[in-house]
Amino acid sequence: MLSNLKEQPKDKILGLMALYREDPRPTKIDLGVGVYKNAEGVTPVMRAVKAAERKLVEEQTSKSYVGLAGDPAYSEAMCDLLLADSVDRARLAAVATPGGTGAVRQAFELVKMANPDARVFVSDPTWPNHVSILGYLGIPVVKYRYFDTETRAVDFEGMMEDLADVTSNDVVLLHGCCHNPTGANLNLTQWQSVIDLINDKGCLPMIDIAYQGFGDGLEEDAAATRLVASSVPQLLIAASCSKNFGIYRERTGLLIAIGEKAENTAVTQGNLNHLNRQNFSFPPDHGARVVTEILTDPALKADWMAELEEMRLGMLGLRQQLADELQKLSGSDRFGFIAQHRGMFSQIGTTPDKVEILRADHAIYMVSDSRLNIAGLNAHSVPVLAKAIIDAGI
Incomplete structure (x- = not known):
């Protein structure tokens, strides 16, 4: 019976993750996977989560x-x-x-x-x-x-x-x-x-x-x-x-x-x-x-809200930095939308072949529909991405 199974379509984002892992270039940038990362490229455990988990370990009496x-x-x-x-x-x-x-x-x-x-x-x-x-x-x-x-x-x-x-x-x-x-x-x-x-x-x-x-x-x-x-x-x-x-x-x-x-x-x-x-x-x-x-818990909630706000403002700062860098390199405001978008993602509106140029020539990984994860950037990688976007003719 199992021999009747057919191969399922490959998940594009999981495939992109595999390509990124196999890429030996030290300058590679992962903007594909939809996970928040801090400036060090780590998805952190939030302070309030750590504290709540410690409390659960101490006080929880059943896993029923x-x-x-x-x-x-x-x-x-x-x-x-x-x-x-x-x-x-x-x-x-x-x-x-x-x-x-x-x-x-x-x-x-x-x-x-x-x-x-x-x-x-x-x-x-x-x-x-x-x-x-x-x-x-x-x-x-x-x-x-x-x-x-x-x-x-x-x-x-x-x-x-x-x-x-x-x-x-x-x-x-x-x-x-x-x-x-x-x-x-x-x-x-x-x-x-x-x-x-x-x-x-x-x-x-x-x-x-x-x-x-x-x-x-x-x-x-x-x-x-x-x-x-x-x-x-x-x-x-x-x-x-x-x-x-x-x-x-x-x-x-x-x-x-x-x-x-x-x-x-x-x-x-x-x-x-x-x-x-x-x-x-x-x-x-x-x-x-x-x-x-x-x-x-009022104290935990306040700390969670404060850390979440730090994350939000950090992403907004990266958006503005990228928009400013692209304006400087392109001499136009055509990338101003990046600063206006909200959340982890922006779709920069280019073609799959240009996205492939970014990957092949510049080690920049994003989904083929040109969705990039802003949270995958940091202050040092933003100029690298901006130059690659302009060099790729986007």
Whole structure:
């Protein structure tokens, strides 16, 4: 039977990582993998995470299973962080998941259970795993215009034209902040227009928020999600703790489902629990406990917020440095968008052959769609990248 298996398509980012590891050039720069790194090229364990883990080691008395939905205290703490008081909690169901990817997968599974005929509208481009998971589940994908490769900003007119085709049977997938892979975000006025369209069409919005705190700040990055939550009758939210808590390998995520009426919450919660049971039974708990400890301890939360802000400002500084360096070398403002984008990524809007020139001639590794990880840079590598971009004719 196993001989009938077919080789699966290679993951582009994992393939890029392998090429980078094998490259002997000492000047090589990794801008492909989507992981935060400090100036030394290390993904650090945050101070508050270390402290929370020490406390857990000392005080935790059992490693027994938690409930199918995970620890309720984790869901409550995360809902406070994401939603504040923007929605009636009685309308809200939530489950812990293995990372933000697990939350996305469970959300799509829930959509398929609720409406087998649903289509999911995704931005063009979007995080590749969105489309991959939808394809695996057999859910039709419809792309809507999002990124203008000339201006490197949101093509809002094109986006709204394409979303005009949405029906009440469809799902519109949106990035809560720090759009991956482009770094280009909607402003709140544009968000309100999207909300108006969603309410007019009667479709189900879904928000994937994986970078809260990496863009304009914790509260600012949650503003769009809160606006949607307070304005629509139903909403799915897939959240990740990998980036803003730096606990990638702990696989800590949350899926929130907001229903129109509180009396339907128990049924929604039951379906979420059922999906967890079918896919992995009980969700992982260590990362969730760490997050809960941090968010419910004022001193730990303050230290976490301070370190997260240092990380955010560091990425903004690298963005500005790169934009300034490219302006100096090119004699134009055409790369000014880099300083305007937010989060870990920017898509510089060039062709795969130019990206290959960067790799082959300059040992600079980025995804073929020209997404670069700003957090993979430091003050010394920014000028190297800028010169390589100009030399490659980008």
